[in-house]
Amino acid sequence: MGESREAFREAVGEVPVGHADQRVFAGLTKLVTDRCTFEMDVGHPPATLRAEVFAPGDGGTRQALDPLQPFDRASVIAEVGHWPSPWAAGP
Numbered sequence: 001m002g003e004s005r006e007a008f009r010e011a012v013g014e015v016p017v018g019h020a021d022q023r024v025f026a027g028l029t030k031l032v033t034d035r036c037t038f039e040m041d042v043g044h045p046p047a048t049l050r051a052e053v054f055a056p057g058d059g060g061t062r063q064a065l066d067p068l069q070p071f072d073r074a075s076v077i078a079e080v081g082h083w084p085s086p087w088a089a090g091p
Contacts, residue, residue, distance in 0.1 A: 004036040053077065 003011075017025045 005036075008033070008036065008038075 012029050016026070
């Protein structure tokens with residue numbers, strides 16, 4: 001209780017499991033994980049972050065895009081600007 005998802009994964013990875021029991025262990029791990037509640041400290045409310053990131057795509061910005069050009073996700077994230085952006089370098 002009070003541990004991160006990463007700590008849980010590390011602890012699960014340290015449990016010795018025989019070859020014959022791997023499938024059962026994976027199923028039990030999944031059931032336990034589904035019952036857990038993990039919190040993320042992103043520094044900003046997720047609803048606010050989503051609103052700021054998706055707002056540029058719901059109006060004039062989308063109409064101004066060239067339909068023959070790929071959508072540039074990094075530029076939208078940069079436009080929001082004040083958020084730390086692990087997604088800016090995405091695929």
